[in-house]
Amino acid sequence: MSTSLTPAGFTAAPVVPQADGAGQIVGLNLQNTGSTVLAAQPTSFGETFMAGAVQPGDTLTATIGGQVYAVQMDPKTFNPDGSVAMAVLTVDAPALPPNSTTGVMISVGGTPDAGIASSATNLLTTALNHYTLIATLDITANAGGAITPQVVNIGAEVAAALKYHTATMWLDGSLAQEAIVSIPVTGSLRIEADVTAYANGTISADLQLNNDIAM
Numbered sequence: 001m002s003t004s005l006t007p008a009g010f011t012a013a014p015v016v017p018q019a020d021g022a023g024q025i026v027g028l029n030l031q032n033t034g035s036t037v038l039a040a041q042p043t044s045f046g047e048t049f050m051a052g053a054v055q056p057g058d059t060l061t062a063t064i065g066g067q068v069y070a071v072q073m074d075p076k077t078f079n080p081d082g083s084v085a086m087a088v089l090t091v092d093a094p095a096l097p098p099n100s101t102t103g104v105m106i107s108v109g110g111t112p113d114a115g116i117a118s119s120a121t122n123l124l125t126t127a128l129n130h131y132t133l134i135a136t137l138d139i140t141a142n143a144g145g146a147i148t149p150q151v152v153n154i155g156a157e158v159a160a161a162l163k164y165h166t167a168t169m170w171l172d173g174s175l176a177q178e179a180i181v182s183i184p185v186t187g188s189l190r191i192e193a194d195v196t197a198y199a200n201g202t203i204s205a206d207l208q209l210n211n212d213i214a215m
Helices: 121-127 156-162
Strands: 024-032 040-048 059-066 067-078 086-095 102-107 134-140 146-153 168-172 175-184 189-198 202-212
Touching: 024 040, 067 168, 086 102, 086 168, 121 156, 121 175, 121 189, 121 202, 134 156, 134 175, 146 156, 146 175, 156 175, 156 189
Parallel strands: none
Antiparallel strands: 024 102, 040 086, 059 067, 059 102, 067 086, 134 146, 168 175, 175 189, 189 202
């Protein structure tokens, strides 16, 4: 029998589930470090794979607490043999209790039996029909030096980019769709809008003001 000691003042890292069954690829932990329950929601993160472990057309699932949940895989890099080297995974994660660590096993194949059963392919378009995303910029001075607010309709710009296929799709599946759109403002200034819609009906937006074209 071996004994593992944790030095005073340190906290032992949670044990990560180990792949040891048919189809199992990699284990990981989901953590809720807050003091309240984290609601069930799609959760995205990056994951790397050994060569040959995952093919671009594979369907992945996540086993959490004995239940099988859907996983969306968006491959980003590939191994020399064509298998997936790194992908963004979106897991249809269950609610997480406060101050908890929950083990997850990612597998190839399987049929989800819990969580969201979504086959939608137009998450962003649908979400943008229900939400208003507007940025108001106080940056343009008129001849008298007064500031004239400039209103940029982020939602309309993203919707147009989706319609004309000019958006960069970072995530594109039935659990999450994320579009990146560059919106001109004035001169070389532009807004980099990163908008994500999830299968549970929520939407998030991350905006950056970039002037890098001038550099």
